[in-house]
Amino acid sequence: MDKKLVRELEQALGKDAVLWKTEDLMLYEYDGSVEQARPEYVVFPRSTRDVVQIMLLANRFQVPLVGRGAGTGLSGGALARHGGILLVFSRMNRILELDFENQRAVVQPGVVNLDLTRAVEHAGLYFAPDPSSQKACTIGGNVAENAGGPHTLAYGVTANHVTGLELVLPEGDVVRIGGKVTDSPGYDLTGLLVGSEGTLAIVTEVTVKLTRLPEAVKTLLAVYDAVDDATETVAEMTARGITPAACEMLDGWMLRAVEDFVHAGFPTDSAAVLLIEVEGLREGVEAQADEISEVCRLHHAREVRVARDARERDLLWKGRKNAFGAIGRLSPTYYVQDGVIPRTKLPATLRRIDEIGKTYGFRIGNIFHAGDGNLHPIILFDARDKEQFDRAVAASNEIMKFCVEMGGALTGEHGVGMEKNELMPLMFSEADLNLMRRVRDCFNPAGLLNPGKILPLGKGCGEIRARPLPVSATSRA
Amino acid sequence: MSATRTSALTRLEGLLGTEHLLTNPTQLAGYEVDGLRPAAVAQPGSAGEVAEVVRFAAAEKLAVIPVGGRTKLRIGAAPRRYDLATDLTRLDGVLAYDPGDLTLGVQAGIRFAELSRVLAEKRQFLPLAPAFAEQATIGGILATNSGSPLRHAYGSARDYVLGMEFVTGEGIETKSGGRVVKNVTGYDLHKLMIGALGTLGVITRVNFKTFPLPHAQTTFVGSFDSAAQALGMCRAIAQSALQPRLVDVLDPAAAQMIDPAHARLPAGQWSVVVGAAGDERVVQRHGIDLARITKGARATAFVALTDEEEATLLGRIREFPKLAAGTSPAATLFKISVVLAQMLALLERARQVIQRNQLASMTLLRASGIVYLALVPTALDAATLARLTQAATELIHASSNSEIGGRPVIEWCPTELKSQVNVWGPARDDLMLMQRVKKAFDPQGIFSPGRFVGGI
Numbered sequence: 001m002d003k004k005l006v007r008e009l010e011q012a013l014g015k016d017a018v019l020w021k022t023e024d025l026m027l028y029e030y031d032g033s034v035e036q037a038r039p040e041y042v043v044f045p046r047s048t049r050d051v052v053q054i055m056l057l058a059n060r061f062q063v064p065l066v067g068r069g070a071g072t073g074l075s076g077g078a079l080a081r082h083g084g085i086l087l088v089f090s091r092m093n094r095i096l097e098l099d100f101e102n103q104r105a106v107v108q109p110g111v112v113n114l115d116l117t118r119a120v121e122h123a124g125l126y127f128a129p130d131p132s133s134q135k136a137c138t139i140g141g142n143v144a145e146n147a148g149g150p151h152t153l154a155y156g157v158t159a160n161h162v163t164g165l166e167l168v169l170p171e172g173d174v175v176r177i178g179g180k181v182t183d184s185p186g187y188d189l190t191g192l193l194v195g196s197e198g199t200l201a202i203v204t205e206v207t208v209k210l211t212r213l214p215e216a217v218k219t220l221l222a223v224y225d226a227v228d229d230a231t232e233t234v235a236e237m238t239a240r241g242i243t244p245a246a247c248e249m250l251d252g253w254m255l256r257a258v259e260d261f262v263h264a265g266f267p268t269d270s271a272a273v274l275l276i277e278v279e280g281l282r283e284g285v286e287a288q289a290d291e292i293s294e295v296c297r298l299h300h301a302r303e304v305r306v307a308r309d310a311r312e313r314d315l316l317w318k319g320r321k322n323a324f325g326a327i328g329r330l331s332p333t334y335y336v337q338d339g340v341i342p343r344t345k346l347p348a349t350l351r352r353i354d355e356i357g358k359t360y361g362f363r364i365g366n367i368f369h370a371g372d373g374n375l376h377p378i379i380l381f382d383a384r385d386k387e388q389f390d391r392a393v394a395a396s397n398e399i400m401k402f403c404v405e406m407g408g409a410l411t412g413e414h415g416v417g418m419e420k421n422e423l424m425p426l427m428f429s430e431a432d433l434n435l436m437r438r439v440r441d442c443f444n445p446a447g448l449l450n451p452g453k454i455l456p457l458g459k460g461c462g463e464i465r466a467r468p469l470p471v472s473a474t475s476r477a
Numbered sequence: 478m479s480a481t482r483t484s485a486l487t488r489l490e491g492l493l494g495t496e497h498l499l500t501n502p503t504q505l506a507g508y509e510v511d512g513l514r515p516a517a518v519a520q521p522g523s524a525g526e527v528a529e530v531v532r533f534a535a536a537e538k539l540a541v542i543p544v545g546g547r548t549k550l551r552i553g554a555a556p557r558r559y560d561l562a563t564d565l566t567r568l569d570g571v572l573a574y575d576p577g578d579l580t581l582g583v584q585a586g587i588r589f590a591e592l593s594r595v596l597a598e599k600r601q602f603l604p605l606a607p608a609f610a611e612q613a614t615i616g617g618i619l620a621t622n623s624g625s626p627l628r629h630a631y632g633s634a635r636d637y638v639l640g641m642e643f644v645t646g647e648g649i650e651t652k653s654g655g656r657v658v659k660n661v662t663g664y665d666l667h668k669l670m671i672g673a674l675g676t677l678g679v680i681t682r683v684n685f686k687t688f689p690l691p692h693a694q695t696t697f698v699g700s701f702d703s704a705a706q707a708l709g710m711c712r713a714i715a716q717s718a719l720q721p722r723l724v725d726v727l728d729p730a731a732a733q734m735i736d737p738a739h740a741r742l743p744a745g746q747w748s749v750v751v752g753a754a755g756d757e758r759v760v761q762r763h764g765i766d767l768a769r770i771t772k773g774a775r776a777t778a779f780v781a782l783t784d785e786e787e788a789t790l791l792g793r794i795r796e797f798p799k800l801a802a803g804t805s806p807a808a809t810l811f812k813i814s815v816v817l818a819q820m821l822a823l824l825e826r827a828r829q830v831i832q833r834n835q836l837a838s839m840t841l842l843r844a845s846g847i848v849y850l851a852l853v854p855t856a857l858d859a860a861t862l863a864r865l866t867q868a869a870t871e872l873i874h875a876s877s878n879s880e881i882g883g884r885p886v887i888e889w890c891p892t893e894l895k896s897q898v899n900v901w902g903p904a905r906d907d908l909m910l911m912q913r914v915k916k917a918f919d920p921q922g923i924f925s926p927g928r929f930v931g932g933i
Contacts, residue, residue: 101712102816124716146661157659159668160636169910177907182633182846183622183814185886185901186930187677187911191635191668195661215718239577241600241689281718283758340657342578372659373578409660416662427662431649435917436664442913454663 001040005061009043009085012053017044017091028071028086032133034335034383035076035418039066039086046091048166048174048204055202056172058085058448065170066450067198069110069138072131074336075417077145077197081452087202089140095119096205103210104163104180109140109203116208125210128155131413132321139206146195148413150246150320153371154279155211157413159194166205167193170444180207192439197415198450200443214245214279218289219307219316222274222296223267227251230272231346233299234370238343242291245279247371248320251350254327254365254378255319261326264319265312270302274370275320323367324378331380333389337396338414339403343373352402353377360395374412375403401426416454424456485537486517492529493519497567508562510542510928511555511892518562524584524642524650524681527563531679532648534561534923542925543675545586545614548799549621552888553674555895557927563679565616571595572682573656579687580639580656585616585680601687604631608798616680622672624812626752626794629845630722634671637686641667643678646919656684669914676929677918691754694722695764696787699771700746700778704728704824707747710774711817711844714751719766723752724844725794731839731851734800735793741786743778750794797841801851802889807861809869809890811850813876815883820848823883826875834868848883857891865890866897873902901930 019042029038064084089110130149164178178190307313357364499518540558565586573582604627640654653666732742753763876883887900
């Protein structure tokens with residue numbers, strides 16, 4: 001910690017906008033993942049101008065700079081891996097413009113995801129990306145990680161809903177890319193920046209699309225006595241071209257843990273449930289719900305329940321969205337994975353995850369976005385036991401390898417961060433990674449922005465770094 | 478081309494085989510870009526061969542333009558240099574198609590029409606719906622970010638391209654993204670390739686999310702006396718619960734070109750074409766609600782098209798850029814990205830400019846935020862060119878001023894105009910970032926030099 005930098009930060013931002021004492025910094029050394037890293041300074045800018053000042057100071061003192069929203073991320077994206085300044089957006093939380101006619105909003109990065117929806121739903125609109133942490137997570141964080149959520153099945157991830165950004169570059173320049181319009185001449189820099197995990201620039205303003213609320217919603221709960229039947233249902237729905245708004249799966253073990261805690265009404269004696277939501281025009285919702293029920297029954301669903309009212313529907317979703325909180329009651333630590341596979345490979349992959357669990361001696365639960373093949377295997381372990389932690393990481397890496405072998409991806413919505421950067425060679429060649437490094441260097445040549453994320457640090461391909469011991473995680477996905 | 482280069486070409490011939498290196502002037506004529514003719518055309522048969530061709534060009538410092546169906550070579554500024562065309566049409570295979578997962582991987586040179594037939598066998602499709610659909614290749618459609626009427630419901634290519642493989646300016650085979658429908662692993666470099674006009678790399682493979690063909694579909698047409706009424710209908714649709722797959726507005730001149738017999742688009746009227754798709758009940762509901770909305774917007778007529786009428790009309794609307802460009806050697810086509818609320822103001826400004834410069838025009842508006850405006854003088858003489866230059870300059874200014882906030886691009890025009898007007902519109906402050914990105918992909922600047930934004 002450099003006292004001189006503290007003084008300069010305080011001068012630029014005010015004393016109440018800078019933290020540097022150990023006991024304060026400790027509150028910022030974790031996020032929702034199993035990772036941990038402590039910043040040397042935490043700052044709270046109020047404006048783009050403040051961010052520019054912070055950037056210039058980071059540059060002058062050559063210290064890393066890491067942006068952070070609510071710290072709900074699940075891959076260590078918002079942790080100051082190499083120390084330096086953690087730039088927290090909690091004071092840049094204003095909605096700057098609501099343009100109902102063009103269905104756009106312009107917001108500061110610290111606006112909470114659900115707050116934007118609350119501000120526009122009176123006009124029949126909402127912000128579609130809905131990560132489970134949406135009551136807490138910020139739009140800036142959603143942009144950095146290209147966040148998803150259950151309803152991305154029908155509406156797409158954050159990148160599909162962002163049309164423009166204001167950026168602060170490491171040199172302190174403020175640049176606008178994209179805008180309210182959808183096509184800007186030149187390279188799609190907005191498309192590149194969304195999901196770049198704060199390694200290219202600090203985003204200070206976001207222009208997003210607002211989506212019209214559906215006229216009708218129907219939520220179904222299909223109950224199965226075998227996991228395979230549930231996964232076969234998803235595969236057939238996809239093959240038939242049925243696209244529900246959301247299609248989530250909980251295996252029996254997960255739903256018992258959740259039911260114990262949330263009392264959502266999940267049948268605790270079943271092997272798996274699918275939580276399926278259809279939205280749109282009344283007529284379309286009826287038609288889709290009929291067809292989905294038919295497919296569920298064809299694959300031996302023991303029961304297909306339809307939520308009778310908004311209260312029942314909310315309760316089912318509460319069960320889904322608070323699932324990880326429920327797990328927190330069962331184990332001191334858990335590790336939520338995030339892999340993607342082709343939907344035709346769902347049955348085989350869940351069987352393989354079960355085998356991997358047995359080999360490594362863990363009970364691996366599954367609660368995930370089945371409709372787009374986005375898995376979240378969850379491993380319970382005790383982080384105080386180093387051997388258990390290493391085994392949990394090894395089991396998790398094996399699952400990741402299997403996903404990639406199936407033609408899938410390392411992360412569907414949590415980001416690479418510092419969790420998976422050393423696994424990148426499983427998907428990408430050295431040539432691919434080199435080009436990504438070059439692109440990063442176009443924006444962030446000195447490597448001050450969020451160092452140690454996305455790209456592997458190891459010299460050799462696939463070299464797995466020694467991981468720090470995790471803190472107890474209390475995350476949601 | 479110098480003697481050393483000629484001998485170098487012999488080496489390229491050794492690499493590809495004589496039949497895949499074209500040097501015959503008659504053949505080369507078909508590869509001209511803004512009057513520049515390449516010295517040779519390479520027709521690689523694999524991604525590996527594309528990389529070899531590019532490495533050869535990089536070593537010889539040859540300027541390369543990647544081409545597919547050669548339907549949109551008019552896009553962009555005139556190239557500064559052009560030595561070698563790389564023709565991707567031999568890379569025309571379907572590499573992976575998993576209909577059960579709704580995912581697809583194809584080589585870049587496959588033609589859209591051919592690919593559509595493959596997908597239709599499984600009752601699926603891609604919402605690209607580009608102009609020049611028979612000839613255009615997937616690589617070219619993406620490199621030019623070709624417009625689609627179906628964007629209203631499905632978004633643009635960036636929303637359903639899952640990943641790409643491409644060859645960089647150093648001849649290195651590279652990829653980004655993946656094959657699954659949800660993926661945030663690494664930088665989405667493939668998004669940069671969409672609309673980059675081949676200035677960053679040569680696309681060799683594209684992975685897509687595919688879509689099921691709807692059970693039923695119907696297209697409706699509402700007719701209006703004025704642009705204000707027609708756009709009023711678009712706004713009413715946007716504020717309704719309806720989810721149409723396309724909402725296009727044709728001005729009377731465009732309607733005349735699309736439907737010369739006025740079978741379904743009445744003469745002298747502004748036509749709003751709305752497509753509904755999905756379950757039969759959903760389509761019927763659109764018909765009922767649209768009838769009410771058009772009445773409220775004071776339509777002079779509202780009809781539902783038969784399947785046959787629909788196929789013809791949508792086919793011609795999809796081909797609007799091609800049809801408009803074909804009307805005259807001086808045809809100049811603007812694509813202006815603009816929000817719906819500003820379209821009426823933009824139309825009024827454009828009308829003044831066009832009238833002042835005594836030009837004819839046609840307009841197609843997409844409610845999703847695109848205005849196609851074609852200036853169509855009958856001949857290309859010096860006086861016309863002067864008026865065209867004046868009008869184009871004024872239109873770019875008028876559409877991009879702070880009030881309208883549009884982003885204009887000239888997608889098609891005579892080469893003569895390109896030395897007078899910046900076809901990419903006014904530069905913005907992100908140009909510096911684009912120049913750096915270009916250098917990361919193509920350090921020597923061998924891909925399509927000068928054709929892109931800001932002289933890239």
